[in-house]
Amino acid sequence: MKHFDLAVIGAGAGGYVAAIHAAKSGLKVALVEKGKVGGACFNLGCIPSKIMIEHSKLVQKLQLVKEWGIHTSNLEIDFEKLSKRKDDIIHKLLENIHFYINNASIRYYTGEAKVSKEKIVTVNDEKLAANNIILATGSKPFVPPFKGLETSSYHTTDTIFNITELPKQLTIIGGGVIAVELAFSLAPLGTNVTILNHSSDILQTEEPDARPIVRNKLMDLGVELVLDFEFKEIQQNEVITSRGNYPFENLLFATGRRPNTEIANNLNLEMDGKFIKVNEHFETSIPNIYAIGDIVGGYQLAHAASAEGIQAVEAILGNNPAPINQTVIPRCVYSTPEIATFGLLEYEVNxxxxxxxxxxxxxxxxxxxxxxxxxxxxxxxxxxxxxxxGACVVGDGATEILNSMLATKVAGGKATDLTKIIFPHPTKSEQIGDAAKAVYWRAINA
Incomplete structure (x- = not known):
């Protein structure tokens, strides 16, 4: 039986980062993944969706420059070639991750892991002993149990990125970040998109002032937004609601994800609702077994999972790290325009x-x-x-613009420190300096 200081179960954004950080800190590490390295983020979520959004941004830009006086010939979309580019980028990124894993001298195992309370990991009938274990098993799409669902075929966020033909029509059930980003991915390319969201608005976890801007942009792209209703049932190729019936050619459920807690259940770990209960260092109810990422709740974001993985490793190393400050975790929506926030929102403060x-x-x-x-x-x-x-940026490139404010906060800076930065002109970032100056009623452009 091979012995390791640490075994990490799951090689997604949280798991592989934790494994590399541990190995480079001197630990002997095993990393186990039953699917592809990179997890949902690289293969089924944030990376493929952002690549598709980049394609769509170019189409939107071409439409915009026509208004400026730059005219092009008829636009043609070779979706198969765009899909290949997406796959090529993902393949390169996964190659990079494998290189980083090998370069860190991590023992990589492909297969489904079973874990015992004695911290014995079994993979493909091979047993590994580990002093510490990090569970980073991620999540899977949640599909509500709608009446009549069995009568229709549908996509989830785990399958939609496998399409190689541009759909003529797509109905998306859900109004969160994933639903909105996928609408922006496909509508500019020519897909007729309908969003069905039973809530009164889209993006309800995001900055309220950003929502009407994104709603208007979706409608400008021809997206049909249907809000504030009750689902009744699905009949073959039609969604029946209290607002009416909505036929579809293709159906996508973007209705959230649920944690993969099979290993946790087998270990009888203490739970917090549907998530694994952990302490500030992400240790579970069994000592020396840790859990990170989508299985522990909080922000279900790749960069949050990576930070949690590093936090768990630092605890294993005995460094007693300070708890992760949730107010410095950025949240991003890659809509048009983008939304980027950190810390508290306006309605959360006095x-x-x-x-x-x-x-x-x-x-x-x-x-x-x-x-x-x-x-x-x-x-x-x-x-x-x-x-x-807290801060929020809504605009093209918002996910990059936010970082100077975030860096100032992380470094212990105050609002006054932002007013001292001499931002280059002309840039969108210089608006940050003015926003900070406005705190003291000294903004130039306000």
Missing amino acids: PNDCIITKLPLSSNAKALMEGNKDGFIKFIASKKNDEIL
């Missing part, structure tokens, strides 16, 4: 204790040059001590 500033991008020179005037930068600071409590 307005008597905070100063909230909001500057539109329509006054920003670079945004106007690029034709991206829809959006804003919102900044929340404490009246008491200038602490940066």
Whole structure:
């Protein structure tokens, strides 16, 4: 039986990062994955969806420049070639991960793992003994048990990225981040998209002021938004709702994900609802067995899982790391325009204790040059001590623009520190400096 300091079960964004960090910290590591390295993020989620969104952004840009006076010949979409490009990029990224794993001298196993309370991992009839185990088994799509569902074929977020032909029509059930991003991926290419979301709005976990901007953009792209209704049943190729009947050619469920807790259940780990209960170092109810990522709740984001993996490894190394500060984990929506936030949102703070500033991008020179005037930068600071409590950027490139504010907060900086940065002009980032100055009523462009 081989012996390891650490066995990591699952080679997704959390698992492989934890394994490499542990190996480079001097631990002997085994990494077990039953599917493809990279997990859902690289193979079934954030990476393929963002590649498709990049394709669609170019199409939207071509439509925009026609208004400026730049005319092109008839636009043709070779979706098969676009799909191949997506697959090629993913293949390269997975090759890179395998290289990093090998370079760190990690023993990699392909197969389904079974774990005992004695920390014995069995893979393909081979037994591995580990002093510590990290469970990073991820999640799977959740499909609600709709009446009549068995009468129709449908996609989940695990299958939609396998398509090689551009669908003429797609009905998406769900109104969260994944549903919206997939609508932006396909509608600009020519797919007639319908979003059916029983709630009163889309993106209900995101900044409220961003939602109408994204809604309007979806409708500009021809997406049919159907909100605030009750589902009744599915009849072959038709969704029956309290608002009416909606026929479909292709159906996608983007209705969230559920944690893969089979190993946790077999170990009889203590649970917190449907998630594994862990402490601040992600240790479970069994000492020296840890859990990270989608199986422990919190932000179900690849970068959050990676941070949790490193946190668990640091605890295993005996470094007693400080708990992860949830307010510095960025949340991103790759819509058009993008939404990027960290910390608290406006409705989560007491307005008597905070100063909230909001500057539109329509006054920003670079945004106007690029034709991206829809959006804003919102900044929340404490009246008491200038602490940066939260921020939101809505606009093209928001997921990059946010980082200077986030870096300032992580470094212990205050709102006053952002006012001291000399941002280059013209850039969209310079709006950050003005938003910070607005805290002290000294903004130039407000």
